[in-house]
Amino acid sequence: MEQQPNQPSPENIMKIGTGFWASKILLTAVSFKLFTRLAEKKTMKAKDVKDLLGLKCTDRNVYDFLDALTVFGFLKREGVWDTAIYSNTVDADTFLDTNKPSYIGGILEMMNNRLYTFWGNLGDGLLTGLPQNETKRSEDFFGLIYQDPEKLKEFTSAMSGIQMGNFMAFAQKFDFTKYKTLIDVGGSAGLLSIMVAKHNPHMHCTSFDLPPVEPIANATILQFGLSDSVKAASGDFFTMPIPNADIVVMGNILHDWDEGNKIALMQKAYDALPPGGAFVAIEGIIDDERKQNVFGMMMSLNMLIETGTGFDYTFADFNKWANIVGFKSTSIVPLAGPSSAAIAYK
CATH class of the missing domain: 3.40.50.150 (Vaccinia Virus protein VP39)
Structure with a gap:
């Protein structure tokens, strides 16, 4: 059902209340140097990311992690699931690659x-x-x-x-x-x-x-x-x-x-x-x-x-x-x- 104007909505409450989830996803990616490694490789599949980072979680966990970063605007993705190829967005490539002087991480x-x-x-x-x-x-x-x-x-x-x-x-x-x-x-x-x-x-x-x-x-x-x-x-x-x-x-x-x-x-x-x-x-x-x-x-x-x-x-x-x-x-x-x-x- 479409929400009517001026009707109460829990959307902002949940967005802010779970904000630390989004924060921790980004902070974890930075701690893994994910954006630096993607800058070096240009593109990577989820399996390659999993192997390179030594992740022991399930493949689905890796997709959730990378796809969330994509929705947030830090990664680009071509394809989906096992055909997905990931790369840095311009912002991530500029500011989150440790090898660049513009790194702000x-x-x-x-x-x-x-x-x-x-x-x-x-x-x-x-x-x-x-x-x-x-x-x-x-x-x-x-x-x-x-x-x-x-x-x-x-x-x-x-x-x-x-x-x-x-x-x-x-x-x-x-x-x-x-x-x-x-x-x-x-x-x-x-x-x-x-x-x-x-x-x-x-x-x-x-x-x-x-x-x-x-x-x-x-x-x-x-x-x-x-x-x-x-x-x-x-x-x-x-x-x-x-x-x-x-x-x-x-x-x-x-x-x-x-x-x-x-x-x-x-x-x-x-x-x-x-x-x-x-x-x-x-x-x-x-x-x-x-x-x-x-x-x-x-x-x-x-x-x-x-x-x-x-x-x-x-x-x-x-x-x-x-x-x-x-x-x-x-x-x-x-x-x-x-x-x-x-x-x-x-």
């Missing part, structure tokens, strides 16, 4: 390895206001990551993955003609600096992060062949001044902290800028009416899971803090997907 790897389990405790986080990650075992989250080379590599890859599209968009949408130098505070693997220098050859950029990250950033800079215009530098942006530059960028940094620390970091950025300089925060800026950017709201809940006190914010929030610090004006530039660059001018 690092954030998905971290979601699978860390966040999937921690988000199972969201209710506890809301009830207690406390983080639900490694800190529940009395471990320092950032300290643990920066002391463990494997965890640090996973974390920097995750930060690169979640921001790559934004960095590419920012490098091409922002007007750099009035500026010569940029410092990316908490720059991780250095990809923002690399993208800016690649698209704006007159710019000299510095990726600034804690000492254990510097070798990772240097390796990435070398990979892109931009050592003449991009440098890596070490330091702690809480305990030392931010080095001077015409543009100070923070990508997914402000949302880690409570309001007091957000303002303190914006003040440090202000102090590092010349008159006319720009401070840029690249994050999932939530729309002021809080009706559209659900990703920003979910990321804000992720900050509860990870830090307890951090949160994502609206452009109105950003304007308030910029005014407190003393910036003259602000603007916002939409980037990739749900993210934007909130900009404050000195």
Whole structure:
């Protein structure tokens, strides 16, 4: 029977309620490096996928797995059942092949390895206001990551993955003609600096992060062949001044902290800028009416899971803090997907 307009429907309830099923299918495919292997082979049959991945489940389970990924838009399929031949879609081939510099799967790897389990405790986080990650075992989250080379590599890859599209968009949408130098505070693997220098050859950029990250950033800079215009530098942006530059960028940094620390970091950025300089925060800026950017709201809940006190914010929030610090004006530039660059001018 056709559903009448305005009649109640369980469709959205079930879609959201079972959302973790879809998520885990994608995360598992990424953990298996399925898209990388398909990129290498170009096309594969389900039996070949089963053999290559060493899957012990039934053939039907494999078809369910691959066909679900097809319906989700990550795979293409010609034929059905034993005649089916699978290949990557353009998006999967571009962003989920580990051999390509455009790979963004690092954030998905971290979601699978860390966040999937921690988000199972969201209710506890809301009830207690406390983080639900490694800190529940009395471990320092950032300290643990920066002391463990494997965890640090996973974390920097995750930060690169979640921001790559934004960095590419920012490098091409922002007007750099009035500026010569940029410092990316908490720059991780250095990809923002690399993208800016690649698209704006007159710019000299510095990726600034804690000492254990510097070798990772240097390796990435070398990979892109931009050592003449991009440098890596070490330091702690809480305990030392931010080095001077015409543009100070923070990508997914402000949302880690409570309001007091957000303002303190914006003040440090202000102090590092010349008159006319720009401070840029690249994050999932939530729309002021809080009706559209659900990703920003979910990321804000992720900050509860990870830090307890951090949160994502609206452009109105950003304007308030910029005014407190003393910036003259602000603007916002939409980037990739749900993210934007909130900009404050000195």
